[in-house]
Amino acid sequence: MASGSSPVTRFAPSPTGMLHIGGARTALFNWLFARHEGGKFLLRIEDTDRERSTAQASTAILDGLRWLELEWDGEVTCQSKHIERHGQVAQTLLDQGKAYHCYCSPEELTEMRQRAKAQGRPALYDGRWRDRDPSDAPQGVNPVLRIKAPRQGETVIHDRVQGEVRVSNRQLDDFILLRSDQTPTYMLSVVVDDHDMSITHIIRGDDHLTNAFRQQVIYDALGWGVPEFAHIPLLHGTDGAKLSKRHGALSVSAYKDMGYLPAAMRNYLLRLGWSHGDDEIISNEQAIEWFNLDSLGKSAARFDIDKLNYLNGHYIRQLDDQELSQDVLNILKSTNSITVDQTAQQRLLAAMPEFKQRAKTLIELADNCVFLVSSRPLPLTEKAQSQLSEQAPALLAELRGKLETTEHWTAEALDKAIRTFADKKGLKFGKVAQPLRAALTGGASSPGIFDVLAILGREESLGRIQDQAAAD
């Protein structure tokens, strides 16, 4: 049983695709539990399906975990390395009469299931080779090895999330341990590996809940203690359907590309199925301090991008300006083919305190920053063009003359100068600010106009105003 003072959890993905957010959350919970308990968080790649496993998927999963900053302990284990050991365990089961060979063909099994379904019985293997004399074995057929599952009574698992779950053994059949090519099945491999790796807590999606019964049967046959189970509810897409690739870009790397922060992602995922009273914004430290299995919910949750956006905005505002401007710089370089020189870099850094207040994602932040590093003359959006119609060019020409004489190019001084200018002209401040904004940014919305002016600097600002001002 899971006694002892140092729990060991594991995340055991099969390398058949990207790490999606459902898997990411499972990893997060395992990681948090291990960190909270001062135990270990191990990573095991379940690659026994040679057909579908790929090295790329393996790499993608590892990259996803690294991005989320979920550090695993020790070396990554590959299940395929333990095949020999799995075979040995199967052999002892056979030797002890707890497993047997079955010579059924796939067609025979399919027919068996179909008939059972049609008759309203569970679609299970009927155990026809269980007590059959081995001398009946057909020639030239490689048998599979099946476990002798109990036929009476019931199998009970104690789950930290689901409670005590019991099922009649009539619902369990003599499932396969070793395929006809002698390779172990998932059911055997997980049990042996979890045991050999001294896993104390198995935290995984509740799509494995019914597997747990079968695994319990193996544990019992082997006389091994069973780890603690915690089957967490699955994540659903926005529409309530199962999370799948069809429901949008749901791999972890896709969220990275969309400009989400790992901290936001972790916070969001944590609150999907786990709670700590009314707390919503939970730091990594708090999460580790607070995480427990008892506060896990039992029902499936839908993915809600709005809330992720909100959290991401929050964490962007928390981020260090230096780090943030570097992120923005990288995005701008890769997406806008803009040459970002020294001044542009300085502008970005100077812009961060203001600009980070108004972005939900890194991508949005970078978009908002583009005008800072664009070279003159700026392209104008439709809205900017309308702001620059009629009297605006003349107004800007006049304003430019005024600003040229401004001694100190600071937000404070410019504030004063422009307000005075508007007053003298008998204009509402906005009537001056909007055309100015259009000239400076090429758009109709931006952070405070004085900040923009200060960030762009005297020369660039005056130049941009000049571009849109009426000729003398």
Add this chain to the structure above:
RNA sequence: GCGCCCUUCGUCUAUCGGUUAGGACGCCAGGUUUUCAACCUGGAAAGAGGAGUUCGAUUCUCCUAGGGCGCGCCA
């Protein structure tokens, strides 16, 4: 078909038999204002349905409905 799991505002959730059913996102209104955000204030918004247990059920039990998962020589 058989089995298991789930069901509180649109969404994520709190509630460990007694609450005006709380918070958050989103939404609406107002404030701030120089645009967009951010921020502040206020508002609308929920116990799937039905039985039972109980002085009293969102909370416990059962049934129904709906949803999910599993039933592979996949993991």
